[in-house]
Amino acid sequence: MPRKPKITSGKQKLKTHKATAKRFRMTGTGIVVRTKKGKSHLRRNTSKRTKAQLAETVALKGAGFIKRVKRLAPYMRKYKANPPA
Numbered sequence: 001m002p003r004k005p006k007i008t009s010g011k012q013k014l015k016t017h018k019a020t021a022k023r024f025r026m027t028g029t030g031i032v033v034r035t036k037k038g039k040s041h042l043r044r045n046t047s048k049r050t051k052a053q054l055a056e057t058v059a060l061k062g063a064g065f066i067k068r069v070k071r072l073a074p075y076m077r078k079y080k081a082n083p084p085a
Contacts, residue, residue: 017072024060024069026076032066033057 024034036054043051060066070076 014074016075020069020072021076024073024076030077032060032069032076034060 024032026032035057039054060069
């Protein structure tokens with residue numbers, strides 16, 4: 001059986017840094033947001049108010065951080081969230 005011919009067109013696909021894709025997402029207006037830390041364990045002694053505040057997302061500040069996240073997850077703009085599996 002003959003092999004399929006290789007498609008040699010333009011640019012290569014960019015790889016997504018999976019850890020970045022899991023930690024950050026983009027809102028509909030284009031703002032990069034992240035979740036807060038301290039949500040995994042040892043939350044028994046934490047107050048309800050603090051636990052409720054941990055559920056909120058925080059907008060990423062700093063042009064350098066935003067630029068780095070966009071470079072590591074190039075298709076985040078396209079999907080507005082984590083890319084489909």
